[in-house]
Amino acid sequence: MDMVTSMPLEANSNGQILQAEAELFCHSFGYLKSMALQSVVKLRIPDVLHRYGGAASLPELLSTVPIHPNKLPYLPRLMKMLAAAGIFTAEDVPATVGDGEPTTLYHLNAVSRLLVDDASVNGGASMSPCVLLGTVPLFLGASLKLHEWLQSEEQATTETPFMLAHGGTLYGIGGRDSEFNTVFNKAMGASSEFVAALAVRECRDVFAGIKSLVDVAGGNGTTARTIAEAFPYVKCSVLDLPQVIQGISSHGTVEFVAGDMMEFVPPAEAVLLKYVLHNWSDQDCVKILTRCREAISHGEKAGKVIIIDTVVGSPSQQILESQVTMDLSMMMLFNGKVREEQNWHKIFLEAGFSHYKIHNVLGMRSLIEVQP
Numbered sequence: 001m002d003m004v005t006s007m008p009l010e011a012n013s014n015g016q017i018l019q020a021e022a023e024l025f026c027h028s029f030g031y032l033k034s035m036a037l038q039s040v041v042k043l044r045i046p047d048v049l050h051r052y053g054g055a056a057s058l059p060e061l062l063s064t065v066p067i068h069p070n071k072l073p074y075l076p077r078l079m080k081m082l083a084a085a086g087i088f089t090a091e092d093v094p095a096t097v098g099d100g101e102p103t104t105l106y107h108l109n110a111v112s113r114l115l116v117d118d119a120s121v122n123g124g125a126s127m128s129p130c131v132l133l134g135t136v137p138l139f140l141g142a143s144l145k146l147h148e149w150l151q152s153e154e155q156a157t158t159e160t161p162f163m164l165a166h167g168g169t170l171y172g173i174g175g176r177d178s179e180f181n182t183v184f185n186k187a188m189g190a191s192s193e194f195v196a197a198l199a200v201r202e203c204r205d206v207f208a209g210i211k212s213l214v215d216v217a218g219g220n221g222t223t224a225r226t227i228a229e230a231f232p233y234v235k236c237s238v239l240d241l242p243q244v245i246q247g248i249s250s251h252g253t254v255e256f257v258a259g260d261m262m263e264f265v266p267p268a269e270a271v272l273l274k275y276v277l278h279n280w281s282d283q284d285c286v287k288i289l290t291r292c293r294e295a296i297s298h299g300e301k302a303g304k305v306i307i308i309d310t311v312v313g314s315p316s317q318q319i320l321e322s323q324v325t326m327d328l329s330m331m332m333l334f335n336g337k338v339r340e341e342q343n344w345h346k347i348f349l350e351a352g353f354s355h356y357k358i359h360n361v362l363g364m365r366s367l368i369e370v371q372p
């Protein structure tokens, strides 16, 4: 019998094998990196470093971070691991004469600056709430079910890994869990602040000249508010489900409309769909986009749909990995998906649109302008 063998061991150098083994070890314990990151966010260590001017020595950290005195010797190990993972930058400082011990200075870097609760440092919004959502027990429980879900005969449309783990949908189970709801809403708000600020800065032309915009499934209105502040002549409204709209107090600049986007989208010159379509199947996206096309077709000239979502295929390895990780999380939580350009093209055509333009200026996500 012919056998197909993978590359024999001896073809790899010893160094390559040992490097690969170390890499595999880190991947297998990758959840420890997530949990160490969650711990420093809960202990607000990035804010402590910021208060020390962006860098603090171990003694400074140990005297400030709120941990039990019994655990002081353990904090340096957490910091060392996260510095090795690139989340902080460690600098060894030799002992100065008469000053005793050498120490380590931990600096904020580009990654941990995003966790500081100060807009002048994080560039728009702290990403700490997003770290807390990514590591929430309901999500971890769902991830433990991935392989069982892949082997189950149940249709993905009726059972997600999240449902297999928790016996209900994310919005159903999560909606009844006030602690989860708080974490979820804070993360959505932080991500919206960050992305909306970026979008109005990087894509001013896309919004220029628009007189009215409805943010479909716009949640608590953070994005709509940012757009209304940046472009005061745009009349902004938010459409979301009645149970979401009920809990929101009106902000003056933004109007809130309760409804189901599958049924009706209020007329406007522009419709925004930010991080909505990745929750839905192609068939549902075509339905939502069709309602949006009807909403922008009331004026003298057809308006546009502005989508902020992922277009998989970045040439940057880091961004590509974030895009396919987002895809897996959508699969696990909603049976949703993150799309490549050809998939976007197909659903735009099916919903009656003929033009689109992708602006790749928002890192792991893109802004897509779509017109009939």
Ligand SMILES: C[S@@+](CC[C@H](N)C(=O)[O-])C[C@H]1O[C@@H](n2cnc3c(N)ncnc32)[C@H](O)[C@@H]1O
Residues within 6 Å of the ligand: 188, 189, 192, 216, 217, 218, 219, 220, 223, 239, 240, 241, 244, 259, 260, 261, 262, 273, 274, 275, 276, 279
């Ligand atoms: C992932 S959140 C995105 C929220 C917001 N666009 C953002 O970027 O923060 C999805 C939103 O879709 C809303 N939603 C779900 N089904 C909906 C429907 N049928 N009609 C309107 N909104 C809906 C949810 O209530 C939720 O606010």
